[in-house]
Amino acid sequence: DAKTTQPPSMDCAEGRAANLPCNHSTISGNEYVYWYRQIHSQGPQYIIHGLKNNETNEMASLIITEDRKSSTLILPHATLRDTAVYYCIVRVRGLGGTSYGKLTFGQGTILTVHP
Amino acid sequence: EAGVTQSPTHLIKTRGQQATLRCSPISGHTSVYWYQQALGLGLQFLLWYDEGEERNRGNFPPRFSGRQFPNYSSELNVNALELEDSALYLCASSQDRAETQYFGPGTRLLVL
Numbered sequence A: 001d002a003k004t005t006q007p008p009s010m011d012c013a014e015g016r017a018a019n020l021p022c023n024h025s026t027i028s029g030n031e032y033v034y035w036y037r038q039i040h041s042q043g044p045q046y047i048i049h050g051l052k053n054n055e056t057n058e059m060a061s062l063i064i065t066e067d068r069k070s071s072t073l074i075l076p077h078a079t080l081r082d083t084a085v086y087y088c089i090v091r092v093r094g095l096g097g098t099s100y101g102k103l104t105f106g107q108g109t110i111l112t113v114h115p
Numbered sequence B: 001e002a003g004v005t006q007s008p009t010h011l012i013k014t015r016g017q018q019a020t021l022r023c024s025p026i027s028g029h030t031s032v033y034w035y036q037q038a039l040g041l042g043l044q045f046l047l048w049y050d051e052g053e054e055r056n057r058g059n060f061p062p063r064f065s066g067r068q069f070p071n072y073s074s075e076l077n078v079n080a081l082e083l084e085d086s087a088l089y090l091c092a093s094s095q096d097r098a099e100t101q102y103f104g105p106g107t108r109l110l111v112l
Helices: none
Strands: A009-013 A018-023 A032-040 A045-050 A061-064 A070-075 A084-092 A109-114 B006-007 B011-013 B019-024 B031-038 B043-050 B053-057 B064-068 B076-079 B087-096 B107-111
Touching: A009 A018, A018 A032, A018 A084, A018 A109, A018 B076, A032 A061, A045 A061, A070 A084, B006 B087, B011 B019, B019 B087, B019 B107, B031 B076, B043 B064, B043 B076, B076 B087
Parallel strands: A009 A109, B011 B107
Antiparallel strands: A018 A070, A032 A045, A032 A084, A061 A070, A084 A109, B006 B019, B019 B076, B031 B043, B031 B087, B043 B053, B064 B076, B087 B107
């Protein structure tokens, strides 16, 4: 699976949009971009995933560049409860690739939302 | 819809003992995954079970084992506990093989 690079930490003011970048320059054509977040000492929470088109759900938007080498997770109106570690993961869905079922978590980005 | 549930929430054992952790997947999910998150370290993949079979295993010694039951729930067993086994153990489930994984709240294991 392709490796990802994320900034170690970011700050955001409450009510503003939080834009979390992820670089995955070695991504393969059949690899999806997944985002999870982990609030302190809790299990990771699935946020969103996409292949090449931009995606939006009730939690966030995912913008993937045309060359698919990077993506941005957007939390449109950050709240204090969005303070968490955000993980960007790229993997093949299904049984293909070397991941074979596992998610490989990096260090993620610690997002701190300030009042 | 109920999420992934894990029990117990906390477990305290002494070195050399055995620990059993349990996981119930989301209804309709057939795959169960186990991860370990030791203090200050990232999440490490442990095991993947699907349809009662072990499908993949992470870089952990054989004393980490598990099984999946016909109702798709799963157990993780850790034998001969060592101090460094102290960690948050997370279970996840997916509807189909290797699809989107949804995590439970975890079991915090402390080995004294």
